[in-house]
Amino acid sequence: MTWAIFHEQVLPIRHKLYRFALRITGSVHEAEDVVQEVLEKVWKSSPEQVNNVQNWEAWCMTLTRNRSLDKTRSQTLRRTAPLEGVTERSSDAFNPAAATESSDLVQKVKSYMQDLPDKQRMVMHLRDIEELSYEEIAEALNITMEQVKVNLHRARKTIREKMVELVK
Amino acid sequence: MKYEEIQTLLDRYWEGETSLEEERSLKAYFNAGSIDARLQNVAPLFQALKEEQLIEFKSKAKSVSIRPQMYQWAVAASVTLLLAAGWWIMQQDAPTVPMAAFPAPLPKQEMLEPMPDQKESMESMATIAPQKPIVNKKPAKKPVKRNTPAKNAEPDPETAIAMAEIKAALALVSSKLDKGKKHAVQKASYLEVVEKVPRKKEG
Structure with a gap:
């Protein structure tokens, strides 16, 4: 890995990686750790790996997804034994309301997005927040284009239904 | 639309x-x-x-390390300042002036009064600010009397080094700690006053 590639291709997308990690882990601290680890891993990647990368953003997103899922799984394993049945979130849980002064409705929509099944949540995040193409999402999540479209459609449908209920 | x-x-x-x-x-x-x-x-x-x-990643390494580093500099600068100032005052006064003749330090309120041009850089403060205590403030005249016995002495290179250290320390304090800037600038101008008095007399 050269400094030029790292500086031009990887560093500028660190915010995207962080938001994606935050979406998956739901924890500010975990997401920060994930991004640090991913950046470190990319920096230490071998010349062969560097040569094989076609799309840096998609590759980094894949690394971020994998690392975030690992963290989430290990966190779940750690917590299920002693804290079975406890549903409250950890103290460092991502709390959008604390960061912004948006309306209650906006906060509700954010929580609906966070409650989506993993794959739908990731697809909707990469499309509607990070504005990736279907091809890039398919590459980042290692799924087919058809799966991307299906998951995006389902995610938006769920959000729409919940918003209709909210207004009633 | x-x-x-x-x-x-x-x-x-x-x-x-x-x-x-x-x-x-x-x-x-x-x-x-x-x-x-x-x-x-x-x-x-x-x-x-x-x-x-709009959510952005803030590197942990940065957010963790900046503050302790700032305090380390501040502590180092303050200690250097105190030691250098103490040593310099001893050098100036000890050989010639009896203890009873030591002037009372500047009244606290006087020292804490905001200078009109305190926001200026350290360099400009060092040259402009010292004039004011001499001309406008009575207590500043006391050091004039105190230093008269040493007026014919050659400038001591060690004193010059000490002064340079004090200036460097003050510059560090003011650059690292916004809160400390006001006081540091006032101290610097006070020390400059004390230093310049003998030179003026010589001139």
Whole structure:
């Protein structure tokens, strides 16, 4: 890995990686750790790996997804034994309301997005927040284009239904 | 954009048929302010998406290390300042002036009074500020008397080094700690006054 590639291709997308990690882990601290680890891993990647990368953003997103899922799984394993049945979130849980002064409705929509099944949540995040193409999402999540479209459609449908209920 | 256009885009958005460009238009419309009343119920979604786009990564390494580093500098600078100032005062007064003749330190309130040009850089303060205590403030005249016995002495190179250290320490303090800047500037100007008095007499 050269400094030029790292500086031009990887560093500028660190915010995207962080938001994606935050979406998956739901924890500010975990997401920060994930991004640090991913950046470190990319920096230490071998010349062969560097040569094989076609799309840096998609590759980094894949690394971020994998690392975030690992963290989430290990966190779940750690917590299920002693804290079975406890549903409250950890103290460092991502709390959008604390960061912004948006309306209650906006906060509700954010929580609906966070409650989506993993794959739908990731697809909707990469499309509607990070504005990736279907091809890039398919590459980042290692799924087919058809799966991307299906998951995006389902995610938006769920959000729409919940918003209709909210207004009633 | 007209209501009909947005509604058409929305219908396509729910079906997953919009392009990235069209989706950006929807976000722009719902975050611009003037939203058609019939579309208000959808606005929170696009406002939420926009807000989420603004979240940024702040490196842990930076956020953890900056503050302790700042305090280390501040502590180091303060200790250097105190030691150098103490040593310098001893050098100036000890050989010639009996203890009883030591002037009372400047009254506290005088020292804490904000200088009119305190926001200026250290360099400009060092040259401009010292004039004021001499001319305008009575207590500053005391050091004049105190230093007269040493007026014919050659400038001591060690004193010059000490002064340079004091200046460097003060510059560090003022650059690292905004809170300490006001006091540091005042101390610097006081020390400058004390130093310049013999030179003036010589001139």
